[in-house]
Amino acid sequence: MKVRSVSRPPSHRSRRNWTWLAPGVAGLILAGSWFVLRPSLAENSVPTIAFIAQTTGNELWEAAHAGARKAALRDGFRIYWNAPTRSDDVERQIELIESAIRREDVGLVVAPTQYLALISPLRLAIARHIPVVVAGSSVPIPAGNGLVFVLNDDQVMGRMAARRVGMLLHGSGNVALLGNDPNSTGNWIRSRAFEETLVSEFPAVSIRERDSSSPTFEEAAENAEKILLRNSQLAAIVSLTSTDSEGALTALRLLHRTKDVYLIGCDQELDLMEGIREGQMDSVIAENSFMIGQRAEEAIAALRHRRSVQATVLIPPLLITRDNIDRPDIQQILSTDWRGAP
């Protein structure tokens, strides 16, 4: 026979009062607070890449925005996008870079407005271990150590402009070269490649006028008008910036010389596309800014994940004429749909 003896601990008398509501109320309050704070927390939870373009005044950068955003959506990043309203507002661009550094964004893409002034802020970002991509045109900082260049191939752009002029003029004629900008290395490379190609391949084409770039469309139109009034035998105008191209197109329209002076522009702008469609200008050699934006984001992602990345990437430009303007790859770089949806 087994005998069993079991003892259990006594239980306390249960209590019941209104205070059982307290944790529930606290939970509701916390849930309410969470609901209010959720959007900013959710936004902050997505790593952000700051893309500081040259200016918001040119559609060229909308396609770069789209390219970067498309890649960012794929890679799980958010793109912060902003730029100065004027392409010569270096101070504002530096402010925006400093803001991105202060926010500790995970990457910084900058399309520099100036060759020298951005060295210090970009070096500061690199020193803070923020991956940096310089997009479009260069600055004098050696690549590597967290810095990558994704640049328009300005050498090719200059050569393409020269060959287009040579072809249109059948190897002989007077040309004006507008939009020279000593502050931009890319512009200088374009100009030099253009002139070298003309000398070597079309020696009978001479540059009769050279003019520096204008900060505004109106000033560019005024300068172009002066040049056209001075040179009645001008056969072509090559403009190295979109602002000067717009000014030249306006001057040609006003002086009714769109039929006898070819206009070849560099860098895209929607108003110039109107000129191409209407046959008032010959062509635009466009930066593939969509690809620049996309490759810039990919470089940031690679730097962030410590993958190997090419130190300098050169993106070839595209020639836009009346014949190819509706081609999909051309439309992609003319699009102002910055949302970057696939």
Add this chain to the structure above:
Amino acid sequence: MRLRGAPRSFGGVIVTAVLLFAALVGALALWPNRSYRLPWQDSFASGDIDGWQAFGGAWSPYKGGIRNNSDERGAKFITGSPAWSDYAVDADVSLLGEDGDAGIIVRSSDEEEGVDSYSGYYVGLRDSNNSLTIGRADHGWAEYQAVSPRERLLPSHWYHLHIVAVGCSIAAVASSGTPGDRTWVAMYEPSCARSGRIGLRSYSSGGLWKNIRVSRAGSGELNPLLAQAPPQPKPGFLQSEAGFNSLRLNQPGISSQFTENLHQAATAPLAPIGQLSGLSAGQPVTVAIRGSVTLISPRVYVQDATGGATVEFLHAPSLKIGDEVQIAGEVEPSHFSAALHKATGHVLWQRSPAPPISVSATQAAVGLYDARFIETEAEVDGVRDSAGGQIELLLHSGYQHFVSIVDSQANPSPLRNIRPHSRVRVRGVCVVDPAFTGNAAGFAILLRSSSDVHVLAGPPWWALRNLLAAGMALPVVALLGLFVYSRAEHWRMRAVLDERLRMAREVHDTLAQGYAAIAFQLESAIDREGRISTPESVTRALQMAERSRGEAHLSIASLRALHAEARFSELLRRLLAVQIASGITLAIRSYGTERRLPVEIESNLLRIIQECVANTVRHAKAALVQVELHYAPELLSVTVSDDGTGFDPDAAPGTEEGHYGLAGMRERSARIGADFQLTSAPAGTCIRVRVPLPRSRSVAWGYTLSLFRRTLRRLGGLRLAAFGRSEQMDAKDNPRFDLR
């Protein structure tokens, strides 16, 4: 005196404080701002623009409305509540110039300076392509619709905008005042921004706004607009041939005025502004200049790449900051710049304002930048009202003291909120004219609006206000520290008292009861004459004394063992080895992951097992005693069994007979919340004790869990069924951290 229901532990205080803080944050976040209850209306008519925030531009009250007197692209003026969701906005809007747009932002958030640097929806009147436009901005612009009104949009003409945002549909109608001239636009975005503030925005043209009203809206307000304009479900981007053709229909083309201006600019002989100060002051000279307007009030300033000048017009044209103007007038040269009097001129075109030149205060003070748009950094000394009705920000940088002056009409109130000793960056026109400097400083800076002052950093830590705040906070911190110290001391004393209590209980359970029984036996052994009448009682007393000595020995041994850093099974092995008589085999086995037990549980289990083994050695005639420990995550099961003769627990002598063994084991089990089970048969006796353990594996976690449960219990007397324990078990599960 303690308030009834108040938390009685520091942990409770912390948790209560956290909950109160969360409640406060939640309430503040959800509580609607009284100033922004709908319906809402602007108070521009009274000159009040408090509550509005400028992002670029030069905003000031003007004839009962608000004016942005700048050509800056994407200048914004924002107000309202971020919680506004479904609402309608009514406003009168006028463009100040050509080739730009002006309109209203709804559901705005995340604003900063920049063209499309906000998240929200914009409805604007655009005269560059003569359209009413609607679209989505999210640090980029997606235009959903642009519809041309029947009559061409004109600058300086009032249009009424009525915008309704309900759900994910935004619709608007613009009317010019001409009967029948109404234009509708609408859009629908599936994943839309559902709430946000309102804003005024202009692009290149500047603008005027008045009679801004915001009211609640629903489908009743939305549907009439949607009936006129079906909502566009996606944005249109017009770079394709079809898009180009549609765009061309709206394009006004180059105006004759533009052509005239261009020809005039290209052919007119112009003097560089920087050379005007070098002209002879002997006789009036009339010159023509061209430049960009940098300031309008209190004087008009114009600058080009070479310098700046102030202009007094005979008949002032309508000017905005950024306008490119061509002016002719009589030059009055001064030491550093020049003034043009009796000037006439006109606007060539509108431009985004030029960026400032960055200079130091000393550079500005030498006069080289007189009448030019500059920016500099300085420290704030204070703010004062000037006699001329202007607001002056007193600044210094190094040894250079100067003032920044803003017109009282140009939204000066943010300047009043800048704290002394803050570091700021100011942008404005540098002037050395004594009319502004009063010869108290080398120069002054005339601001376009208060948004030209950007605070870079607040006052340093040693600023008087911060020191006062620190002085006030210090006693609070000291009191808090004192409170923490007193609580810690209280916990330490409690721990000492708990230990004393435990030892007193131990003495009471063993020695005190033993002495009492011995005394009782000896009393009964001695008769009234003091002789020993019952020697058996003396014998029993001696036996009891021996047992008490043994009990004391075990207590001391277990107390010593508890201070050792050994596993429980090892402690058992050491303690029981001295109890086991020769001829008895002791086997101790442990199953599961062995871990250190709370002191209370460990000491009571030791004493229970000791008592079991002692009884076996004394009474059971066993050859084998087995102790098995089964560790589960939340439970320890201890089994002590022997192969002895067994006994009848019901017939076993109890405390009344002076036997405390079984009763003591049951009491100890109850003390630690354990089940005690005794099974005895002729083949042997088995005792099983199942004690709940804290789930924790670390001291910190044990502390946290204990604290949390205790706080919850005090807050609500909750039963912690969710934790799978009874209240009794929780009270006992981790007495090492019991803070009662």
